[in-house]
Amino acid sequence: MADPMRIRIVRKGDVADIKMLIFHPMETGYRTNSVTGEIVPKHFIKTLQALHNGEKVLEVEWSRSVSRNPFLHFRVRGASAGDDIEIAWEDNFGETGGTEAKIK
Amino acid sequence: MERTRRNFLRTITAIAGAMLFPLRLIAAPWNERAFDEVVYADSLKSVGAAGLIESDLIMLKIPEIAENGSIVPIQVSSEIADTERVFVFAEKNPQPLVASFTFHKGVDPFFATRIKMGESAPVHVVVLAGGKYYVASRNVTVTIGGCGE
Numbered sequence: 001m002a003d004p005m006r007i008r009i010v011r012k013g014d015v016a017d018i019k020m021l022i023f024h025p026m027e028t029g030y031r032t033n034s035v036t037g038e039i040v041p042k043h044f045i046k047t048l049q050a051l052h053n054g055e056k057v058l059e060v061e062w063s064r065s066v067s068r069n070p071f072l073h074f075r076v077r078g079a080s081a082g083d084d085i086e087i088a089w090e091d092n093f094g095e096t097g098g099t100e101a102k103i104k
Numbered sequence: 105m106e107r108t109r110r111n112f113l114r115t116i117t118a119i120a121g122a123m124l125f126p127l128r129l130i131a132a133p134w135n136e137r138a139f140d141e142v143v144y145a146d147s148l149k150s151v152g153a154a155g156l157i158e159s160d161l162i163m164l165k166i167p168e169i170a171e172n173g174s175i176v177p178i179q180v181s182s183e184i185a186d187t188e189r190v191f192v193f194a195e196k197n198p199q200p201l202v203a204s205f206t207f208h209k210g211v212d213p214f215f216a217t218r219i220k221m222g223e224s225a226p227v228h229v230v231v232l233a234g235g236k237y238y239v240a241s242r243n244v245t246v247t248i249g250g251c252g253e
Contacts, residue, residue: 057208057211059208060205061132061135063201065194065221066219066220070218072215073215
């Protein structure tokens, strides 16, 4: 896993409220390094997928216009205690990351 | 013998790798053309959106005034039946298409995230549901642009 991330899942009944923060620079390619004067190359997460018990529930395509250290909040239905949530992302350099968590 | 053993080890390593990183095997699509478009109308076309219907069943929460364009919180929830996809556009960003969300069975047509806005502009949320495209828009005033960030 390339970068760490944080995930928090709160279940109420059969709805799991999932919030996550991924540590990623999300460079637009428009920013100049103030020391070297060089353009910082674009570096951003392109895709993210969420799986519930191995079943794909959410597919996200992102651009450079998503803020640095992306935050994402979504909701899964039909959730029970002990269910698995998997998150997987890939950026434009082909770097990947993600996490696995259990619903409580 | 040597070759066989090497092949065997290679196979075992590949299998172990696949077991350690199952998430890497999932191929995810990314609509390069739509994300590269520089005019809002073109990005709409590139995601396949046409004949937009304005809808008050799309709940769009975004600040009217965003002091810092590099972090603009946005929350979207669609009450349109059979919502499959949601697209977010910031009309005046260098590339207007900001994000696309595809909702499968078992997930609410809801998300919250944070986006960058280069300047004050309308933000459009386009929902694909039952083969039709719906839209909700808000004007966002940006005090300090955040596209360099």
